Amino acid sequence: xxxxxxxxxxxxxxxxxxxxxxxxxxxxxxxxxxxxxxxxxxxxxxxxxxxxxxxxxxxxxxxxxxxxxxxxxxxxxxxxxxxxxxxxxxxxxxxxxxxxxxxxxxxxxxxxxxxxxxxxxxxxxxxxxxxxxxxxxxxxxxxxxxxxxxxxxxxxxxxxxxxxxxxxxxxxxxxxxxxxxxxxxxxxxxxxxxxxxxxxxxxxxxxxxxxxxxxxxxxxxxxxxxxxxxxxxxxxxxxxxxxxxxxxxxxxxxxxxxxxxxxxxxxxxxxxxxxxxxxxxxxxxxxxxxxxxxxxxxxxxxxxxxxxxxxxxxxxxxxxxxxxxxxx
Amino acid sequence: xxxxxxxxxxxxxxxxxxxxxxxxxxxxxxxxxxxxxxxxxxxxxxxxxxxxxxxxxxxxxxxxxxxxxxxxxxxxxxxxxxxxxxxxxxxxxxxxxxxxxxxxxxxxxxxxxxxxxxxxxxxxxxxxxxxxxxxxxxxxxxxxxxxxxxxxxxxxxxxxxxxxxxxxxxxxxxxxxxxxxxxxxxxxxxxxxxxxxxxxxxxxxxxxxxxxxxxxxxxxxxxxxxxxxxxxxxxxxxxxxxxxxxxxxxxxxxxxxxxxxxxxxxxxxxxxxxxxxxxxxxxxxxxxxxxxxxxxxxxxxxxxxxxxxxxxxxxxxxxxxxxxxxxx
Numbered sequence: 041x042x043x044x045x046x047x048x049x050x051x052x053x054x055x056x057x058x059x060x061x062x063x064x065x066x067x068x069x070x071x072x073x074x075x076x077x078x079x080x081x082x083x084x085x086x087x088x089x090x091x092x093x094x095x096x097x098x099x100x101x102x103x104x105x106x107x108x109x110x111x112x113x114x115x116x117x118x119x120x121x122x123x124x125x126x127x128x129x130x131x132x133x134x135x136x137x138x139x140x141x142x143x144x145x146x147x148x149x150x151x152x153x154x155x156x157x158x159x160x161x162x163x164x165x166x167x168x169x170x171x172x173x174x175x176x177x178x179x180x181x182x183x184x185x186x187x188x189x190x191x192x193x194x195x196x197x198x199x200x201x202x203x204x205x206x207x208x209x210x211x212x213x214x215x216x217x218x219x220x221x222x223x224x225x226x227x228x229x230x231x232x233x234x235x236x237x238x239x240x241x242x243x244x245x246x247x248x249x250x251x252x253x254x255x256x257x258x259x260x261x262x263x264x265x266x267x268x269x270x271x272x273x274x275x276x277x278x279x280x281x282x283x284x285x286x287x288x289x290x291x292x293x294x295x296x297x298x299x300x301x302x303x304x305x306x307x308x309x310x311x312x313x314x315x316x317x318x319x320x321x322x323x324x325x326x327x328x329x330x331x332x333x334x335x336x337x338x339x340x341x342x343x344x345x346x347x348x349x350x351x352x353x354x355x356x357x358x359x360x361x362x363x364x365x366x367x368x
Numbered sequence: 369x370x371x372x373x374x375x376x377x378x379x380x381x382x383x384x385x386x387x388x389x390x391x392x393x394x395x396x397x398x399x400x401x402x403x404x405x406x407x408x409x410x411x412x413x414x415x416x417x418x419x420x421x422x423x424x425x426x427x428x429x430x431x432x433x434x435x436x437x438x439x440x441x442x443x444x445x446x447x448x449x450x451x452x453x454x455x456x457x458x459x460x461x462x463x464x465x466x467x468x469x470x471x472x473x474x475x476x477x478x479x480x481x482x483x484x485x486x487x488x489x490x491x492x493x494x495x496x497x498x499x500x501x502x503x504x505x506x507x508x509x510x511x512x513x514x515x516x517x518x519x520x521x522x523x524x525x526x527x528x529x530x531x532x533x534x535x536x537x538x539x540x541x542x543x544x545x546x547x548x549x550x551x552x553x554x555x556x557x558x559x560x561x562x563x564x565x566x567x568x569x570x571x572x573x574x575x576x577x578x579x580x581x582x583x584x585x586x587x588x589x590x591x592x593x594x595x596x597x598x599x600x601x602x603x604x605x606x607x608x609x610x611x612x613x614x615x616x617x618x619x620x621x622x623x624x625x626x627x628x629x630x631x632x633x634x635x636x637x638x639x640x641x642x643x644x645x646x647x648x649x650x651x652x653x654x655x656x657x658x659x660x661x662x663x664x665x666x667x668x669x670x671x672x673x674x675x676x677x678x679x680x681x682x683x684x685x686x687x688x689x690x691x692x693x694x695x696x
Contacts (some may be wrong), residue, residue, distance in 0.1 A: 180546070185548040186514070220506070220513040225565035225600050229589045230558035238551035257596075261557045262588030267625025268585075271651035271662040272553050297595025303631045323599030334599040 041368075042338065043359040044317030046210065046256055046292050047101035047142075047292055049131060051088040051241050053080045056171075061131060063123065064114055071126050081130075081137055088320050089254075096338050098317070102363060103131055104175050105143035108223055110214035113182035116197030117151035117158055124149040124162050127166075132169050143366050145154035145173045145210070148198070150180040152187070167205040171300060172366040174202070176209035178251075183227055191242025199248050208252035210269050210292075211235045224322035232260025236289070237256050240281070245288045252288055252362050254314060258295035258304050267305045282309070290362055292316035293337050293354065296323055301340035310350045314358045315341060370666065371687040372421075374584055374620050374644030375429035376536065377459060379416040381408045384458060385437075385532045391451065392442055399454050409458075409465055416648050418469060425649040426645070430691060431459055431634050437552055438542040441510035445479035445486055447460070450475040450492050452572035460497050471694050473501040473538070474486035476526070478508040485525035500694040502530070504537035504581075506563050511546030511555055516564055519537075519570025527576050530597050535579035538620075539563045543582050552650035560588025562609075564617070568601050568609070573616045580616055580690050582642060586632050594635045610637070618690055620644035621665050621682065624651055626658075629668035642686050643669060 057287060060072040106126035112120055128146045135144045147168040148159040163174060176198070179185050188194050190211070202209060216227040234256050245251060255262070262269055270281055278284050290312050295301050304313065317337045327334045342355060360366065389404040417429060433455035440448055463472045475496040476487040491502060494626045504526070507513050516522050520541070530537060544555040560583050573579060584588070590597055598609055606612050618640050623629050632641065643664045655662045669682060688694065 224566045226562040234554040237550045264592035264628050274653045300592050325602045
């Protein structure tokens with residue numbers, strides 16, 4: 041079985057984005073005013089994610105709201121809470137319509153400067169609905185990086201609930217309001233790198249030995265600079281990274297060319313890598329060098345020199361281990 | 369000949385840092401109050417950079433003030449201008465004492481929100497003293513990223529002067545005041561990635577076909593995500609990256625493990641790679657996996673499968689091409 045642990049509902053029906061526009065401008069709009077039929081949901085997926093799953097040979101996608109649309113920086117915590125409910129409810133409907141193809145991952149109602157304790161209710165609500173993980177945004181300000189590092193006790197309330205509910209988090213920022221950072225080309229990758237470095241500096245998993253993080257986009261710059269990170273940890277008198285972080289931190293395979301995937305597979309232990317493509321996502325074109333879609337990451341894994349049993353870990357086994365609430 | 373294009377004076381005599389402390393606290397202090405003897409300079413280098421050059425077999429280092437100490441965010445433009453003169457003068461003295469071992473690269477008197485036109489005088493002064501390049505900080509705010517992208521016309525005055533003087537710039541941030549970003553583990557790498565993505569989004573080299581940028585630290589995350597960047601450029605209807613950027617943009621080899629260097633050499637054209645180690649710098653330990661210093665990057669290039677003529681380009685030829693004012 042091929043499990044893609046990183047997919048967003050980038051093709052959600054226009055009615056969702058229209059409702060959001062009204063929510064932001066009018067401030068008061070009922071969730072009931074969002075009208076999306078089951079057929080509209082089917083239509084939004086059949087010629088996109090479902091078609092690509094079939095064509096590329098993946099079976100199930102762990103599916104969350106469009107990352108760029110989480111927009112934790114827009115409005116206040118109440119706006120964010122309502123938007124999270126709306127988006128997560130829609131994800132739930134997708135997964136009920138296609139229980140074999142999608143498993144639900146939620147966004148959280150974060151808001152800049154607001155304690156992440158405000159995410160607990162939504163996290164519990166989603167767990168009750170069968171969600172298997174969440175996306176945690178290390179920078180709810182949207183590119184201004186005003187929050188304390190992920191290792192700060194400020195974040196602990198949401199970690200406690202994640203552990204209690206056995207929900208892993210993918211550490212994933214949303215869109216960037218900072219003109220310096222292109223969102224998918226800089227902000228996403230920087231956030232992955234930044235989060236990992238924060239984890240090196242701290243001792244978070246001493247306090248939360250059962251907390252699980254997935255760093256998306258192949259871990260940002262981390263595997264490419266693995267020597268730098270091992271060396272920095274060493275200079276800081278931290279344990280070896282295997283011991284310090286790799287019992288709790290995982291990387292996905294959203295790296296869109298063969299040499300990048302080969303590096304990832306060479307450097308990061310196979311037990312810490314989860315298959316993902318983030319389709320339909322950041323890069324939608326066909327690579328003229330290969331004639332294949334850049335984000336068809338399964339081709340790169342298949343073409344790698346890993347053993348069949350290692351590939352099975354990446355395609356399925358590790359996902360079952362990390363997203364342990366997921367059962368099919 | 370082995371040319372290391374990326375070294376900072378991280379081991380400068382304590383008197384320099386003491387003077388800086390007084391400059392920041394007292395605001396008014398004469399440059400003449402900095403007393404550093406030639407012997408102190410020799411002492412600061414003999415058992416550090418010079419010893420490592422000998423041990424590792426590199427011949428000359430392009431040498432600039434300690435990146436983390438540029439601190440463009442501290443004080444105002446006048447403070448920054450004086451600090452730049454002091455630091456650059458000291459670099460010049462180093463290079464006069466050891467003309468075979470070091471060639472001078474200057475810092476610029478940038479200041480947050482101040483037009484980079486204020487760098488022109490110092491750039492000209494340094495060129496007159498024989499400097500061969502400069503370090504340009506895309507984020508003088510020190511981790512808050514308040515400046516417009518490098519492709520904005522706001523930066524053009526300094527580019528015009530760089531082109532006129534035939535001085536390339538290494539795009540290099542300074543220390544981070546933002547607790548989210550560890551400086552050498554996140555801020556540096558993020559800045560490299562961010563700068564490259566800004567260049568993809570813009571058309572800077574249409575306006576400045578002779579402008580030359582070196583992206584340090586192996587290009588941040590860029591080579592690892594080369595497929596992503598090629599794909600994003602394609603989605604944006606930009607030319608192929610070779611055409612769009614690689615006539616003007618170069619990467620150094622500050623990547624501290626063999627698989628990372630192997631990826632860099634595989635993905636980026638050999639004509640765009642300049643040897644560098646950034647020693648003595650971010651990572652100072654010995655890699656337990658190899659028994660060698662992490663930042664002894666020459667070992668990785670030597671061990672790569674490149675041809676002798678390609679290695680010669682990386683070690684010397686490309687440096688001569690990019691830093692064309694340098695003559696030995």
